[in-house]
Amino acid sequence: MSIYFRYFVVLLFVLINGNPFFQQQVEAGIIILCICSLFLIRRDYIKQMQNDQKSFLLILFFISFELIHGLVFGLSNEKTIFRVFSYFFISLVFSRLFIFDFIRIYVNLIIGLVLFSFIFYLCAYLTPNIYFYLNNLSAIVFPLRMNYADYSTPTMILYTFDTGFISGEGEILRNPGFTWEAGGFAFFINIAIFFELINTQPKSLFPFLTRKRSIILFLGLISTFSTAGYISLFVLIFFYFVTYLNINNVISSAVVLLLSILLYYQLDFLSQKINDQLDISDFSQNRFSAALLDFDDFIRSPFIGWSRDLSVLFKTSVHTDFTHRPNGVTNFLRSYGFIYFLVYFVALFSSLKIYFAHMGYRRAGRSSLILILCIIIMGFAQQVIHIPFIMFLLFLGNSARSLNSVYK
Numbered sequence: 001m002s003i004y005f006r007y008f009v010v011l012l013f014v015l016i017n018g019n020p021f022f023q024q025q026v027e028a029g030i031i032i033l034c035i036c037s038l039f040l041i042r043r044d045y046i047k048q049m050q051n052d053q054k055s056f057l058l059i060l061f062f063i064s065f066e067l068i069h070g071l072v073f074g075l076s077n078e079k080t081i082f083r084v085f086s087y088f089f090i091s092l093v094f095s096r097l098f099i100f101d102f103i104r105i106y107v108n109l110i111i112g113l114v115l116f117s118f119i120f121y122l123c124a125y126l127t128p129n130i131y132f133y134l135n136n137l138s139a140i141v142f143p144l145r146m147n148y149a150d151y152s153t154p155t156m157i158l159y160t161f162d163t164g165f166i167s168g169e170g171e172i173l174r175n176p177g178f179t180w181e182a183g184g185f186a187f188f189i190n191i192a193i194f195f196e197l198i199n200t201q202p203k204s205l206f207p208f209l210t211r212k213r214s215i216i217l218f219l220g221l222i223s224t225f226s227t228a229g230y231i232s233l234f235v236l237i238f239f240y241f242v243t244y245l246n247i248n249n250v251i252s253s254a255v256v257l258l259l260s261i262l263l264y265y266q267l268d269f270l271s272q273k274i275n276d277q278l279d280i281s282d283f284s285q286n287r288f289s290a291a292l293l294d295f296d297d298f299i300r301s302p303f304i305g306w307s308r309d310l311s312v313l314f315k316t317s318v319h320t321d322f323t324h325r326p327n328g329v330t331n332f333l334r335s336y337g338f339i340y341f342l343v344y345f346v347a348l349f350s351s352l353k354i355y356f357a358h359m360g361y362r363r364a365g366r367s368s369l370i371l372i373l374c375i376i377i378m379g380f381a382q383q384v385i386h387i388p389f390i391m392f393l394l395f396l397g398n399s400a401r402s403l404n405s406v407y408k
Helices: 003-018 020-024 026-038 043-050 053-073 078-097 102-126 128-141 163-167 182-200 205-209 212-222 227-242 247-266 268-279 287-300 310-314 328-358 364-379 388-406
Strands: none
Touching: 003 020, 003 026, 003 102, 003 182, 003 388, 020 026, 026 078, 053 078, 053 328, 053 388, 078 388, 102 128, 102 182, 102 212, 128 163, 182 212, 182 227, 182 364, 205 212, 212 227, 227 364, 287 328, 328 364, 328 388
16 A cells, blocks of 8 residues: 555544544544555454454453443443444554554654644744634634633644634744644654654764754744643653763753753743642642642542543533543543553553564663653643553554564
């Protein structure tokens, strides 16, 4: 099958995870993705899946929690069970189809999407009337349902408009790229930066920073003005290069650490935003207060959580300010309990370690921990923990292992 078709299928998978239009039409997106995947499946893939009982047992374990929630809380959650199962299953199939070239295709796509977003970024400042017109046009061509706050983010699929900048509430344009907001774009860019790091395996920081591909990704991340995105990048760069004990990396790691501290105190949207959220956490459900509320709920049901259904905990299925909990990590913990939470991340670490080793990347275990740490940091600000993209990473290791068993 053509390499362009493979790029299209990966792009579709990424859009299902991040684009607001596809997120609201996720069932249709999954169906289209399944149909496209059929053209890529070969006979040996079926044999691989037959040799991969561990992945199916893992899916069964996770789905069993949905069944338990239905029984314990009296839910008619058949649709939820089917939807979650479809997420896991398509992620498993996807891990077979793109085990060898996903990293390369993904990074190339994100670089292309970053460059595409720069066109709109420049347009917003140079020709704002055109930017506003395209924003209105996208709301007509790709209509979105409003959320509880009567809010949506108009999108042209490959680019989403910054409504805060358009309304005048934001002083700067935060680049959302193809995602629901700038923080979501920062998540996908940080993953691409990590993949670029382990793919090129540089032994020092500065040569990596001066590569054209790296410059594009860094500029894309900078344009998001995402607090969690910046912190995740600092953590990623620092921990990746500090493990190479040479004088250049000791100096560059120290520079990254000092620069991150300096930027934290100098940039208002970093320090001031965090301080403001901490100050109002007692009466506003921001990410910090949501973490505290989620943890209080978790304590009351630590083993199985409270399910994905809002009505169990809040006695309503309507999304409101009261039910809005924007912290993705603690929301995940509250919904499924610590057993599910622990198994999920242990399985993710094991999968990444096996896959990175299979692909010949150095320091597979350490790299896996760094990536998971970055995912958790980004997950503190975004609902990105329990999405098909992460589920896909969850199965890469078993896919590599079953591949070896087939071709021994």
